[in-house]
Amino acid sequence: MSLFQQLIAFFEDSSIADAIRENDLLFPLIESVHVVAICLVVGSILVLDLRLLGFASLDRPVGRLTSAVLPLTWSAFIVAACSGFLLFMSHATKYLANGYFITKMALIGAAGLNMIVFHAVAARDLPKWEARRLPPPRVRVAGALSVLLWIAVVACGRWIGFTMEELQ
Amino acid sequence: MEALLITFSKWLASTEFSHTIQSVTWIIPTLQTIHILCVAIVFSSAVLVNLRIFRLFERDQPLGxxxxxxxxxxxxxxxxxxxxxxxxxxxxxxxxxxxxxxxxKMSLLLIAIVLTALLQRTVLASPGFFEKRQTAIRALATVSILVWSGILFAGRWIAYTQAG
Structure with a gap:
């Protein structure tokens, strides 16, 4: 068994994973927390993306809006990641065999990468354009990419539920 | 009442329109995805306004x-x-x-709509109203977020409580 498989088995065989599988309320409860957190992650990121695209919050400088919204985004992301990991633990092997789950993880990675690239490259001259109602094209591309990636993340999340029968 | 709802559900499920939604496999997950994305917009908007009420978001901007x-x-x-x-x-x-x-879920939605409309109307129509009533507006914000969260929880729970 590879180290990765051992690690997966360790989580899946843990008493926490067992409790989530066995208890009728625990799985839907964690799932509900996961949905609330994902909604806040996606909704708050959309606020920023719509600003980057020049569609909304046009009177707010990008930097200021970002620092106002991101604390909510990151807090919600931590809750979404933790609750998501608990759900994953309970049926780890099945999730890893599910294409939509793997795609969802890859898309979240891509959304993160898009954000890092945006901060590193596009936002270097932020003070020059942040007050403009319509940011430069490269910024709008980053915003559009982010919107599409997060829509795809939510879609994959929903499709996981339809391709793993016993999870509803 | 329940018998009536069951009869109505059976009739609705037997319509051609319902058959299409049931049999084309991508329709329901797609509708659910759009539904959740819209929930994300509504819920995040409500949360951001309520964070502003608690002075935790865009304090430099007027509540209005x-x-x-x-x-x-x-x-x-x-x-x-x-x-x-x-x-x-x-x-x-x-x-x-x-x-x-x-x-x-529908009852909570009704409450959330009333609370949100009440908040929006009051803040926009008489901006000074809540200035001296911080406790009242914070209570309204807290209840509103709890009700919205309840809607999201109930939404997920529908899948687990459906009849056989």
Missing amino acids: AVTRRFLSPIWPVLLILLLTGSLLIIGEPRRSLVNTTFYI
Whole structure:
């Protein structure tokens, strides 16, 4: 068994994973927390993306809006990641065999990468354009990419539920 | 009453429109995805305005401006929620119409709509009203977020409480 498989088995065989599988309320409860957190992650990121695209919050400088919204985004992301990991633990092997789950993880990675690239490259001259109602094209591309990636993340999340029968 | 709902659900499920939604496999997950994305917009907007009420978001902006930016777009998005939600019911009538959780969700939604409209109207019509009533507006914000969260929980729970 590879180290990765051992690690997966360790989580899946843990008493926490067992409790989530066995208890009728625990799985839907964690799932509900996961949905609330994902909604806040996606909704708050959309606020920023719509600003980057020049569609909304046009009177707010990008930097200021970002620092106002991101604390909510990151807090919600931590809750979404933790609750998501608990759900994953309970049926780890099945999730890893599910294409939509793997795609969802890859898309979240891509959304993160898009954000890092945006901060590193596009936002270097932020003070020059942040007050403009319509940011430069490269910024709008980053915003559009982010919107599409997060829509795809939510879609994959929903499709996981339809391709793993016993999870509803 | 329940017998009536079961009969109605059976009839609805037997319509051709419902058959289409049931048999084309991508329709229900797509509707659910649009539904959740709209929930994300409405819920995040409500949370941001309520964070502003607690002075945890855009303190440098007047509450009226934040409310206008975030609460006004809620209403058209709610219409999309109503539409996708209705289509989901037509596709799987028994899943929600014969399910107590669904009615809890709808009751909470009604409360959330009243609270949100009340907040929006008051803040926009008389900006000074809540200045001296910080406790009142914070209570309203807290209750509103709890009710919205309840809607999201109930929404997920519908899948677990559907009749056989």
